[in-house]
Amino acid sequence: MKIILLRNICLLMLVSGCWSMQQACAQSDSTRPKNIVGLHLTQLLVREVQVSYERYLSPHYSLEGMVGIRIPNDDANSATIGGMFDPSINQSMPFFSFAKSYYAAAGIRYYFRGRRFFQPYVTANLFFRNNYYDNKIIDQLGDFYNAYTVRQTQNQQIWGLKMLFGFRTVNLKVGNVVLALDTFVGLGVRNKAIESMIFEYERGRINHVYPEPEIKNENTIAPSVQFGVKLDVCWD
Numbered sequence: 001m002k003i004i005l006l007r008n009i010c011l012l013m014l015v016s017g018c019w020s021m022q023q024a025c026a027q028s029d030s031t032r033p034k035n036i037v038g039l040h041l042t043q044l045l046v047r048e049v050q051v052s053y054e055r056y057l058s059p060h061y062s063l064e065g066m067v068g069i070r071i072p073n074d075d076a077n078s079a080t081i082g083g084m085f086d087p088s089i090n091q092s093m094p095f096f097s098f099a100k101s102y103y104a105a106a107g108i109r110y111y112f113r114g115r116r117f118f119q120p121y122v123t124a125n126l127f128f129r130n131n132y133y134d135n136k137i138i139d140q141l142g143d144f145y146n147a148y149t150v151r152q153t154q155n156q157q158i159w160g161l162k163m164l165f166g167f168r169t170v171n172l173k174v175g176n177v178v179l180a181l182d183t184f185v186g187l188g189v190r191n192k193a194i195e196s197m198i199f200e201y202e203r204g205r206i207n208h209v210y211p212e213p214e215i216k217n218e219n220t221i222a223p224s225v226q227f228g229v230k231l232d233v234c235w236d
Helices: 002-024 042-046 089-095
Strands: 035-040 048-056 061-070 078-082 100-111 118-141 148-174 177-203 206-235
Touching: 035 042, 035 061, 042 048, 042 206, 048 100, 061 118, 118 177, 148 206
Parallel strands: 078 118
Antiparallel strands: 035 048, 035 206, 048 061, 061 100, 100 118, 118 148, 148 177, 177 206
16 A cells, blocks of 8 residues: 555655646757657667657756567577575566567656756656566576576566756757767665466485465555666757
């Protein structure tokens, strides 16, 4: 109940903030392009295509939305993770090559006073991500007591709020079209709801095959580190 209430409060704050700024902002006489489409270059490293659209409301304020989809490797049936630095299946799952992932976000951005070719900003985004894989084998590394192998289906639903600081640098201008790099870092907080359907579990000399899949549910709230680079195409 508390998680649902927190989610609704964040959504209400975002919607009311967008409406208030749209009513208060006058027409912009800024020389900045009013439309920006971006490609998240960092997410390509984990096989995810993530694109964004941003629209200026005034010289200092803009609204932005993002969608993303991760292209899984259907030929992969297992993954090896863990060791002393990464003992968590749940934290590693977005990087599995066979995991599917869908992403959506919306936010408000404020631009500080800057130069035409250097535009610093802060932004607040409300986001949702769904990670999923079906009937795959996970090998957890470790010593005799910590190592195990599990065959399972897992679904993650993640809601969160992130605050970012970044800057856009203009790299190339052709006519009315501008190419720019958008670099950002920040912190967020996210609620992760995890449902696992376990078919088989092996640990040491124990090898257990469940006659009926065992359902395991987890829910965590934790901070998250945000960073990335986008390639932006800007025009009026």
